[in-house]
Amino acid sequence: MVEINGTLIVQFINFFILVAILAKFAFKPLQKVMEARRNKIEGDLANAQAALESAEATKKEYEEHLANARKEAQAIVENAAKKAESNTQAQIKELREQLVREKEEARRDIEREREKALQQIREDMITLSVAVAGKIVAKNIDSQANMDLIKEAIDKLDSKAIG
Numbered sequence: 001m002v003e004i005n006g007t008l009i010v011q012f013i014n015f016f017i018l019v020a021i022l023a024k025f026a027f028k029p030l031q032k033v034m035e036a037r038r039n040k041i042e043g044d045l046a047n048a049q050a051a052l053e054s055a056e057a058t059k060k061e062y063e064e065h066l067a068n069a070r071k072e073a074q075a076i077v078e079n080a081a082k083k084a085e086s087n088t089q090a091q092i093k094e095l096r097e098q099l100v101r102e103k104e105e106a107r108r109d110i111e112r113e114r115e116k117a118l119q120q121i122r123e124d125m126i127t128l129s130v131a132v133a134g135k136i137v138a139k140n141i142d143s144q145a146n147m148d149l150i151k152e153a154i155d156k157l158d159s160k161a162i163g
Contacts, residue, residue: 128153 132153 128156 132149135149
């Protein structure tokens with residue numbers, strides 16, 4: 001088994017001296033470094049958790065803003081469509097009213113032109129009648145000649161009306 005002799009005792013003493021030296025000069029500074037590292041890691045984890053929560057809050061806020069923006073855009077589009085429909089209806093109504101006015105004005109113009117034409121025909125008839133009567137009185141002819149003169153006057157009147 002194990003023999004206890006001077007070498008073994010010296011090795012034990014060296015071992016304990018080495019452990020004491022390491023404990024004084026290496027273990028305590030190593031423990032301080034490990035503690036500092038653990039504290040830093042815990043701080044980093046806390047910061048990461050806070051950043052994650054902040055990012056989630058920012059994301060939620062962004063999504064709310066985006067939803068509001070979509071609602072506003074939809075409302076703007078609907079409002080624009082309503083305005084466009086309203087403007088279209090107003091323009092259609094205005095065009096119909098304008099067409100009615102133009103139609104009425106054209107009807108009045110046609111009526112005036114018709115009256116002018118009838119007046120012109122009356123004046124021409126009077127002029128022709130006077131001319132025919134003058135020729136009849138001037139010639140003092142028989143009824144056949146009168147009929148020929150009237151026919152001639154009517155033909156002149158028709159040629160003027162056609163022309």
